[in-house]
Amino acid sequence: MSGDVTLLDEAARAGWLYYVAGMTQDQIATELGVSRQRAQRLVSKAMAEGLVKVRLDHKIGRCLELEAGLIRRFGLQQVRVAPDLGHGADPARATAAAAAGLLESYLARPEPLTIAFGTGRALSSMVAEIASAPNERHKIVSLIGNIAPDGSASFYDVIMRLADKLHAPHYPMPAPLISETPEERALFHALRPVQAVAQLAKEADVVFVGIGQMGDDAPLYKDGFVTRAQLSEMQAKGAVGEIVGGVIDTTGAYITTPISALVGGVRVEPGRPVPVIGVAAGPTKIAAIRAALIGRIVNSLVTDEPTAAALLA
Numbered sequence: 001m002s003g004d005v006t007l008l009d010e011a012a013r014a015g016w017l018y019y020v021a022g023m024t025q026d027q028i029a030t031e032l033g034v035s036r037q038r039a040q041r042l043v044s045k046a047m048a049e050g051l052v053k054v055r056l057d058h059k060i061g062r063c064l065e066l067e068a069g070l071i072r073r074f075g076l077q078q079v080r081v082a083p084d085l086g087h088g089a090d091p092a093r094a095t096a097a098a099a100a101g102l103l104e105s106y107l108a109r110p111e112p113l114t115i116a117f118g119t120g121r122a123l124s125s126m127v128a129e130i131a132s133a134p135n136e137r138h139k140i141v142s143l144i145g146n147i148a149p150d151g152s153a154s155f156y157d158v159i160m161r162l163a164d165k166l167h168a169p170h171y172p173m174p175a176p177l178i179s180e181t182p183e184e185r186a187l188f189h190a191l192r193p194v195q196a197v198a199q200l201a202k203e204a205d206v207v208f209v210g211i212g213q214m215g216d217d218a219p220l221y222k223d224g225f226v227t228r229a230q231l232s233e234m235q236a237k238g239a240v241g242e243i244v245g246g247v248i249d250t251t252g253a254y255i256t257t258p259i260s261a262l263v264g265g266v267r268v269e270p271g272r273p274v275p276v277i278g279v280a281a282g283p284t285k286i287a288a289i290r291a292a293l294i295g296r297i298v299n300s301l302v303t304d305e306p307t308a309a310a311l312l313a
Helices: 002-019 025-032 036-048 060-074 091-107 121-129 159-166 182-189 192-202 228-236 283-294 305-312
Strands: 078-082 114-117 139-147 170-176 206-210 241-243 246-248 276-279 300-304
Touching: 002 025, 002 036, 002 060, 025 036, 060 078, 060 305, 078 091, 078 305, 091 114, 091 121, 091 206, 091 276, 091 300, 114 192, 121 159, 121 206, 121 276, 139 159, 139 192, 159 170, 170 182, 170 192, 182 192, 241 283, 246 283, 276 283, 283 300, 283 305, 300 305
Parallel strands: 078 300, 114 139, 114 206, 139 170, 206 276, 276 300
Antiparallel strands: 241 246
16 A cells, blocks of 8 residues: 555656646656656656646645745755644654655666765654665765764664665764864874765765754754753854754854864765755754755755745745
């Protein structure tokens, strides 16, 4: 049953792109990451199933309208808006399937890719939706260290979980997320394995990142990477969002704090030409997502229906 629903979702998307967005079948194939023949079959299925009338008669129709609106408003490359799961639902669960589908479209490409990942709940949920299938032509690499000050690893690690499913060459970042001192961070980043992973991350063909909020429920604080006093200091400097440990203000500019010099990993610089896909949803993340979009730190987005509507309000 779930396979039928997924196929209808894909057909609905293809139908909308063809009949509403006015794309050619070649353009649809590129957008969905499928062959031209499959794109043609999906458009035909949308018609055969009665999904295309005067408007798209499918729950995903409203989501596609929001996607188009976000692309226009923020000049984005790609957007996926997942249907609203209702009040009280976990936003990470809402975006998981849509994000997994987008990732799988890259994994299906024949040319070898290097795909870089942040960490966090949204990306961990995405990985849980990925089908297990050997895929040795692509490399997966971490953008950030994943070791807490007490030496423990985050429960929301992405690289190792994805590697278990894909059996792909994988490159975790062998450094703490937050070092004790700038000198300690410099020592880690002088190590050859860290430099090698960092170089791969900087040259990645595709990037997936979570977008963290910086309120009192900030993931950096909840997961034990910063203290309450450090969080308060960043909030006082205007912090509204966080991407792979880098803290940003409402304009999407990175804020310099004592923590900035301690973060182990590769900062996602604004304006990267490759797809930089933010995966985030929920009312507490709206300011952070908007900042990341305004600052061009991410140029693509996976979110849910209520969050998309709020971003466009």
